[in-house]
Amino acid sequence: MRTPQYAMSIFKGRREKLANHLKDSALILAANPEVIRNGDVHYPFRQNSNMFYLTGFEEPNSALIFRPGKNPETVLFVMSKDPAQETWTGFRYGVEGAKRYFEVDEVYSIDSVQDELPKLLSDVDQIYYSLFSNTNFDTILMDIINDLTWSRSRSNRGNLPIIDPCAMLGEMRLRKSNVEVEWHRRACEISAEAHIEVMKTIRPGINERALHGVFLRSIMERGCAREGYGAIVAGGENATTLHYEFNDQVCKDGDLLLLDAGAEYNYFSGDITRVFPVNGRFSDTQKRIYQKMLNVQKDLVSLVKPGTSREALQTETVSRLTELMIDEKLLKGRKDDLIEKKEYERFYMHRVSHWLGMEVHDAGTTLVNGEPRVIEPGFVLTIEPGLYISKDAPGVPDELRGIGIRIEDDVLVTESGHEVLSSKCPKEIADIEAVMRH
Ligand SMILES: [Mn+2]
Structure with a gap:
């Protein structure tokens, strides 16, 4: 069992500060990829700095979707509980645990990202996302955006611009x-x-x-x-x-x-x-x-x-x-x-x-x-x-x-x-x- 080591108000406060810069936008941050060599040798994991900065969440295979002004506003995707797997690789908060401790509006299993993420992106005008920090997640997101582009063009809403959030977050982190x-x-x-x-x-x-x-x-x-x-x-x-x-x-x-x-x-x-x-x-x-x-x-x-x-x-x-x-x-x-x-x-x-x-x-x-x-x-x-x-x-x-x-x-x-x-x-x-x- 784990409980968070940090006061959640810190991360919430940072998100509130950022909200003004994200009108009608979704900020998407993916966890760092895990380093696994020879198939099953896990190296110490460190969370992506921006992901930690805005969530305090330290598990791999997770993502934040932040849509100021929308409902739900803050969504986490996390690994589901899996007792058999946890015996090998350690504790996970799971959907319930993440919901209980991390003070976000909604938590979904990362396994449902293909189903849930398109819905969260259907009513935004731009996406903030950093390519290349997690190439697996890049692929998932590009497929979703590709599908959205198709449906958006039929409704004459145009393509979703993708903007790198690093400059904006860098200003804050300075x-x-x-x-x-x-x-x-x-x-x-x-x-x-x-x-x-x-x-x-x-x-x-x-x-x-x-x-x-x-x-x-x-x-x-x-x-x-x-x-x-x-x-x-x-x-x-x-x-x-x-x-x-x-x-x-x-x-x-x-x-x-x-x-x-x-x-x-x-x-x-x-x-x-x-x-x-x-x-x-x-x-x-x-x-x-x-x-x-x-x-x-x-x-x-x-x-x-x-x-x-x-x-x-x-x-x-x-x-x-x-x-x-x-x-x-x-x-x-x-x-x-x-x-x-x-x-x-x-x-x-x-x-x-x-x-x-x-x-x-x-x-x-x-x-x-x-x-x-x-x-x-x-x-x-x-x-x-x-x-x-x-x-x-x-x-x-x-x-x-x-x-x-x-x-x-x-x-x-x-x-x-x-x-x-x-x-x-x-x-x-x-x-x-x-x-x-x-
Ligand atoms: Mn130095």
Whole structure:
């Protein structure tokens, strides 16, 4: 037996907010497909973010139909109860259970979707639906729409336009409500605590994978179902590979470790990167380059406030990192020329920020009408400048070879500026070394 872990008023409130944008429309959201390999091996299921956002319903083989102003307005299709099947694959709410707990107007069995869905779409003028997130459901829906097109053309009502709801939902998800901020803050706090656990555990000779295990144990002990994305646990020169995910090498004395890992709590993801010495003490060279990167990162965080844009932060990052590269003899020449020719891309090749929310790279566009989106209170974004000097990069000082540094925090935009949601995670050299002494 299960009962929902979340207050239904949260999901109902989100649907009410959305209703104004959906006049004479039906929004259809399908659950994520299950991942099953070799026929019967089930992998952990995670609900589609938009489906969870508007229902709180976490089972596969389900769908939401939301038709503001119509009766019934909110309909869930769910898997029917099936005791024999549940013995194998676990509890299902079933039609009755879903009706009892999820505060929707109507619940049908997913087995009857071909019969019931056409009726729910017969009196709407457009459909909001995202193709390709569940291709099985795509096929079912296209067949239904094909039939409807035929009957609608006979009654001269024209074809049903299909619009992707991601942009509309992205606008909503960018602006976090109080409870969403609370959940997100907790996701970032747990991520920070788990980073500290890894800092305390690491020592020369330990495998990157064991450290990943420490991170996972720490977040799950604190109530997280999973990490928000595959962690990057990169010792030494592995940190110069941006999306290093093998996490299976031995950590060496004298190397730095780059840990990019985040907990998912109530479907909100933290996303923190820290760099710390495997043996607990930064060398002089490591100290110098790390401190310079930290200064840049802290200055960038201080620029986050309503009215700025990720584009403006990117321009500042490129300027500061190019200066740093000249200073460290990684680049030679005039700063403006080097920026013009994008020479910095040899050592820094990604964006400094992305939206953060239910997905680690969250919904919401970067541009609005072709212009950089202006940052508003309630947005959460990352700040993550990086520097990656591969061990065989030509013409770089020997002492810097094989060093990869990225420092990443999660920043909530507030009316007066910002709040660093990941501030519990140490990043000052003295603070990191102090944590590691314990
Ligand atoms: Mn990130």
